[in-house]
Amino acid sequence: MDVKHLFTIYTGLAQALAPPTYGLPDWLCVSGRTWPIFQPAVEMAAQQVNPTWRQAVEALAALKKKSSQAARRSEYEALFVGRGRPPIWLYESRHVNGRIPGPATFSVQALYKQAGLESESAELPDHAALELSFLVFLCQQEIKSADPEWRAVRRLFIKKHASLWLPNVGRALIHSEYPAWQALGYLLVASLSSSKQLKAQKPEKASAFLLPSIMQPNECTLCGFCVQICPTRALNIVEDESNTTLLLSTKHCIACDHCVRVCIPKALTLESAENTPSPIILRQSERAICPACDTHTVSQAEIDAILTQLGEHPRWLDYCLNCRPYQMELSK
Ligand code: SF4
Ligand code: SF4
Known part of the structure; x- marks a missing residue:
C-alpha cells in the first residue's frame, strides 16, 4: 500500500x-x-x-x-x-x-x-x-x-x-x-x-449471513460476557418476571466473532443463517423462586453453573439475597 x-x-x-x-x-x-x-x-x-x-x-x-x-x-x-x-x-x-x-x-x-x-x-x-x-x-x-x-x-x-x-x-x-x-x-x-x-474476507453476501448460534442451550450459563464484548450491542440479556433471556438482534450483528471468543463454555459458534428474524432468542432459562419469600431470584442456568463449580448443593443457594443470610445462619 x-x-x-x-x-x-x-x-x-x-x-x-x-x-x-x-x-x-x-x-x-x-x-x-x-x-x-x-x-x-x-x-x-x-x-x-x-x-x-x-x-x-x-x-x-x-x-x-x-x-x-x-x-x-x-x-x-x-x-x-x-x-x-x-x-x-x-x-x-x-x-x-x-x-x-x-x-x-x-x-x-x-x-x-x-x-x-x-x-x-x-x-x-x-x-x-x-x-x-x-x-x-x-x-x-x-x-x-x-x-x-x-x-x-x-x-x-x-x-x-x-x-x-x-x-x-x-x-x-x-x-x-x-x-x-x-x-x-x-x-x-x-x-x-x-x-x-x-x-x-468472504463475498459480502455470504459473510452477512453468518450469525452467532447456540447449538446446546444447556452449555450457556447466561454469564453475559458475550453481551459485554459485543461492539454493536447486538446481544442483550433481558429479565422478565419468570425468565432470563439472551437475545440477538440479527440486524446489528457484524459477524465479528468477539462473542464466540469470550464464551468460556464454548456455547456460541458462528453459523450460516438465512432470512433470520430479528431479534432471536439464543438462550432462555427460568428464574428460580426463593422458597422462603416466593420472589424470583437468578436464572436456573446461573444456579446450575455455580453448582457445577461448587460440586455440592448448599441449601442456602436456593434463597434470594434477602433471605439467604438467615438461612446460612440456620444451617450453622
Ligand atoms: S453464550 Fe457464552 S458468553 Fe454468552 S452468556 Fe452464554 S455462556 Fe456466557
Ligand atoms: S458476532 Fe460480533 S456483532 Fe455479532 S453478536 Fe457476536 S460480538 Fe456482536
Missing part, C-alpha cells in the same frame, strides 16, 4: 475519531469528494484488489450534502458517547480484553515509548485516535527516512494492535445509520485489515 496515501488517510481518520472537545474537523461537514482523504482513497482503490477500497470511494462520493458541525457532533455522540455504554467503544482494550484499561492499553503505551514518543493526551493510549496518530507518525518516519525499520514497526503495530479491533469498529460504522461514518468505516476496514483478514 502507498505509504503517502496511508499517511493522509490515517490523519483523516484520527481527526474524525478524536473526541470533539474543540469541534470536529471542518472537512467532515462538506461533500465527500472534497474530503482530503477522497483522492488518496481513489488511488488506493485503483491499485488494490480489496473491494473495500472501492466501497469506501463509492460511499464518499455519495456524500453530497453539506452538514453542520452540530449535526456531525450529535452523530459522533450517538455513536461513541452514549449514556453509560456507548454503541461503539473507541478503546482497543475494551474490544480485545473486554475492559478499560486492559493489557492492550499498557502494551500500546510501551510501543509508543519504544518509538521515542511520550503520550501526554487526556485519553488512554489505546484510544482509536491515538493509535491512528501513531500510525501517522510511523508513516511520516517511513516517508522521511530510508530506514526499512519504520516500515517493519508500522506493519508490526498493525498486526499486533490496529488490525485486531479497528476494522471491527469500521464494520460497526458501516452498519450505522450515518452515511459519513459509514464511509469512514469502509476506510478503517480497507486500510487496517491485515492481509490474512483480507484473504479470509
Whole structure:
C-alpha cells in the first residue's frame, strides 16, 4: 500500500475519531469528494484488489450534502458517547480484553515509548485516535527516512494492535445509520485489515449471513460476557418476571466473532443463517423462586453453573439475597 496515501488517510481518520472537545474537523461537514482523504482513497482503490477500497470511494462520493458541525457532533455522540455504554467503544482494550484499561492499553503505551514518543493526551493510549496518530507518525518516519525499520514497526503495530479491533469498529460504522461514518468505516476496514483478514474476507453476501448460534442451550450459563464484548450491542440479556433471556438482534450483528471468543463454555459458534428474524432468542432459562419469600431470584442456568463449580448443593443457594443470610445462619 502507498505509504503517502496511508499517511493522509490515517490523519483523516484520527481527526474524525478524536473526541470533539474543540469541534470536529471542518472537512467532515462538506461533500465527500472534497474530503482530503477522497483522492488518496481513489488511488488506493485503483491499485488494490480489496473491494473495500472501492466501497469506501463509492460511499464518499455519495456524500453530497453539506452538514453542520452540530449535526456531525450529535452523530459522533450517538455513536461513541452514549449514556453509560456507548454503541461503539473507541478503546482497543475494551474490544480485545473486554475492559478499560486492559493489557492492550499498557502494551500500546510501551510501543509508543519504544518509538521515542511520550503520550501526554487526556485519553488512554489505546484510544482509536491515538493509535491512528501513531500510525501517522510511523508513516511520516517511513516517508522521511530510508530506514526499512519504520516500515517493519508500522506493519508490526498493525498486526499486533490496529488490525485486531479497528476494522471491527469500521464494520460497526458501516452498519450505522450515518452515511459519513459509514464511509469512514469502509476506510478503517480497507486500510487496517491485515492481509490474512483480507484473504479470509468472504463475498459480502455470504459473510452477512453468518450469525452467532447456540447449538446446546444447556452449555450457556447466561454469564453475559458475550453481551459485554459485543461492539454493536447486538446481544442483550433481558429479565422478565419468570425468565432470563439472551437475545440477538440479527440486524446489528457484524459477524465479528468477539462473542464466540469470550464464551468460556464454548456455547456460541458462528453459523450460516438465512432470512433470520430479528431479534432471536439464543438462550432462555427460568428464574428460580426463593422458597422462603416466593420472589424470583437468578436464572436456573446461573444456579446450575455455580453448582457445577461448587460440586455440592448448599441449601442456602436456593434463597434470594434477602433471605439467604438467615438461612446460612440456620444451617450453622
Ligand atoms: S453464550 Fe457464552 S458468553 Fe454468552 S452468556 Fe452464554 S455462556 Fe456466557
Ligand atoms: S458476532 Fe457476536 S460480538 Fe460480533 S456483532 Fe455479532 S453478536 Fe456482536
